[in-house]
Amino acid sequence: MPFYIDTLLARDQGRQLATGVLWESFHPQIVGSQTAPTTQHVYGVLGYLYAGDVVKGVVLRNGTAAAAANPTTARFGIAQPTSQSAATILALSGNENLAASWPLGANPHPFTTPYIVTSSGPYYACFVVNGVWGTPPTPIRGTGSANAMGPLGTNYPVNFEWAGQTDLPAVGSPVTTTAYISVGYYMGFYY
Numbered sequence: 001m002p003f004y005i006d007t008l009l010a011r012d013q014g015r016q017l018a019t020g021v022l023w024e025s026f027h028p029q030i031v032g033s034q035t036a037p038t039t040q041h042v043y044g045v046l047g048y049l050y051a052g053d054v055v056k057g058v059v060l061r062n063g064t065a066a067a068a069a070n071p072t073t074a075r076f077g078i079a080q081p082t083s084q085s086a087a088t089i090l091a092l093s094g095n096e097n098l099a100a101s102w103p104l105g106a107n108p109h110p111f112t113t114p115y116i117v118t119s120s121g122p123y124y125a126c127f128v129v130n131g132v133w134g135t136p137p138t139p140i141r142g143t144g145s146a147n148a149m150g151p152l153g154t155n156y157p158v159n160f161e162w163a164g165q166t167d168l169p170a171v172g173s174p175v176t177t178t179a180y181i182s183v184g185y186y187m188g189f190y191y
Contacts, residue, residue, distance in 0.1 A: 008181075010070065020191060021059060021188045022053055022055065022188070023047040023048060023049060023061070023147060023189045024186065024188035025045040025103040025184060025187050025188065026186060028061050028106070028186055031142075031143075031186075032142050032143035032183060033141045033183075034063030034139065035138055035139070035141060036136035036137065036138050036139075037129045037139065038163075039071065039129055039165050040128070040129075040163065040164055040165055041128065041129075041161050041163050042126040042128045042161070042162040042165045042174045042175065043125070043126060043159075043160075043185050044079065044125065044126035044159065044160045044161075044184075045125050045126075045159050045185065046122050046124055046157070046158045047122070047124075047187075048120075048121065048122055049121070049123050050117060051117055051118060052117060053116070053117040053189075054115075054116050054117075055078055055091070055115045055189045055190070056114045056118065056191055057093060057109050057110035057111045057114075057189075058076040058078070058108075058109050058125045058126075059109070059189075060076075060102075060107060060139050060140060060186065060187060061106045061139060062102055062103065062105065062139050064135070065102060065104040065135075066102035066133040066136060067099050067133065069134040070097045071097050071129050071130040071132055071133060072130045072166075073095055073096065073128070073129070073167050074097040074101070074102075074128070075094045075095060076092070076096060076168075077125075077127070078090050078111070078115055078124065078125060078126070078189070079175050080124075081098070081123070081124065084172070085177055086177060087177055088172065088173070088175070089112040089168060089169050089171050089173055090115050090123075090175075091112070091113060091115035091171065092111060092189070093110055093112065096109045097129075097131070099134075108190055109127070124175070124177070125188065126168065127168075127187070128167060130167060136151065139186065141184065141185050141186065142183050142184060142185070143184050157177050157180040159183065160177040160180055160181060161179045161181045162175065162176050162179060163179070179185055
């Protein structure tokens, strides 16, 4: 049985790498819903990266493309957990607020400088939107069963939502991860 499981994991990892994805929060065919992000909310999803990985940005998958008017800010980042309630921003994208940056399907949101992972461990992919589009994009979210892992003991929250934020904090600044949500947006790190 372990060989079978290892083979499935290797195939899934091969599929990810073939599409340029280092890690993704769930398989993109396991879609529970598609919803527009709430303005001024930071969304985060916890993943695992290895020392030496080069992360160019965050990939998001939209069920509906953005159109018309643009929000003030849309930014992506990578953050490393420092406790159950906080993480530190390591790299950020530029302002990804244009509708053209949020098409239908998988779309990359590059960091201004790729981030080289210094130590293997958990990292958050995160994003924030401040304002609304004329037609908002609807990124995909997981199902409750696919993404319902929660905090346990000293584990970090798997998905969080931080309200009242107009932008992601600067590199080196903290992010609050205490508002655990059971179903997160699909996000991945790409190389």
